[in-house]
Amino acid sequence: MGWAIFILWAAYVLDLIIGDPRWLPHPVIGMGNGIKRLEKMIRKNVSHPAKLKQAGMLLPVIIVGGAFAITWVALRGLHMIHPWLATGAEVVLIATTIATKGLKDAGMEVYGHLNRGDLPSARQALGMIVGRDTIHLExxxxxxxxxxxxxxNIVDAIVSPLFFALIGGAPLAMAYRAVNTLDSMVGYKNDKYINLGWASARLDDIANFIPARITAVLLVASSWIMRLDYKKSYRTIRHDARLHPSPNSGFPESAVAGALGIRLGGENVYHGVVSFRAYMGEFSRPMTKGDILSTVRLMLFASLLFLMLCMLVLWTMGGTLWS
Incomplete structure (x- = not known):
């Protein structure tokens, strides 16, 4: 158990301390470039919608399979040089799949601007992390x-990569990050990607299915630790989680909404077009900037609880889950 849990904890702490510094090459950049090149090649040779849908299956096969294979081969090569070298590389690679610091910093930047009464800067900061129009938001x-x-993003940025790292180390964590990157680039239900991106979007839904539900449980437990309304958090998950258009996103959102006693969802504007998203939770009070702080704290507690859960799993299994 020792090495596996050491690697997971070390990767988590490394990300929490340094995040994703710009000077350090990030694997997601390479994945993104690979996705762009493969998409260009497919579109150059395929145009019929049915054929494009079939070709869309190549994206996850090549990109996700390639991410796993390259990582596995690299770690095996480093292990042949020295086991410590492979261990250090595995810690760093898993850390690149996690974004605890980035998610915390993004939330706290918006909170900081609101705390200073700087709405224009808060809108701009929010616009960096969401797809909706933010220029007129109060x-x-x-x-x-x-x-x-x-x-x-507690699911995508923390629990899911750690979940797959627990099962298959850095190779599987990197494969998950490739799945997530594919979804963010081609997994849209619009005219451009409805055929080419369907397989990538479906694979992302499948990959996050279990982690999303684990996250919801962790958030209920975290709300109990923080003395928030954990009972309402649980009830809101049961009543509202499946109302979300995503099969997974409703679970963490409804858990947080219930814990804080707020209502999420409602009207969003995307490029001038109004879109309605199902409500999560009941309206009991207007939201305030303090809800951002509470959500970030829930995120941190949930991530720590998941690492403790990983320790329990490894102890029960009597050792590491990957070789």
């Missing part, structure tokens, strides 16, 4: 956008 809607984004 404080409650800025708070809502930030809380929703932080809550939703």
């Amino acid at each position: 404080e409650p809607e800025i708070v809502r956008g930030t809380v929703e984004t932080v809550a939703e």
Whole structure:
């Protein structure tokens, strides 16, 4: 158990301390470039919608499979040189798949601007992490956008990569990050990507299915630790989680909404077009900037609880889950 849990904890702490410094080459950049090149090649040779849908399956096969294979081969090569070298590389690689610091910093930047009464800067900071139009938003809607984004990304940015690292080390964590990157680039239900990106979007839903539900449980437990309304958090998950258009995002969002006693969801504007998202939670009070702070704290507690859960799993299994 010792090495596996050491690697997971070390990766988590490394990300929490340094995040993703700009001077350090990030694997996601390479994945993004690979996705762009493969998409260009596919579109050059395929145009019929049905054929494009079939070709869309190549994206996850090549990109996700390639991310796993390259990472596995690299670690095996480093292990042949020296085991410590491979261990250090595995810590760093898993750390690149996690974004605890980045998510915390993004939420706290919006909070900081609101705390200073600087709405234009808060809108701009929110616009960096959401797809909706933010230029006309007032404080409650800025708070809502930030809380929703932080809550939703607890799964993608923390629990899911750690979940797959627990099962298969850095190779599987990197494969998950490739799945997530594919979804963020081509997993859209619009005219351009409805056919080419369907397989990538479906794979992302499948990959996050279990972690999203684990995250919801962790958030209920975290709300109990923080003396928030953990009972309402649980009830809101049961009543509202499946109302979300995503099969996974509703679980962390509804958990946070219930814990804080706020209502998420509602009208968003995307490029001037109004879109309605199902409500999560009940309206009991207007949202305030303090809800951002509480959401970030829930995120940190949930991530620490998941690492403790990983320790329990490894102890029960009597050792590491990967070789």
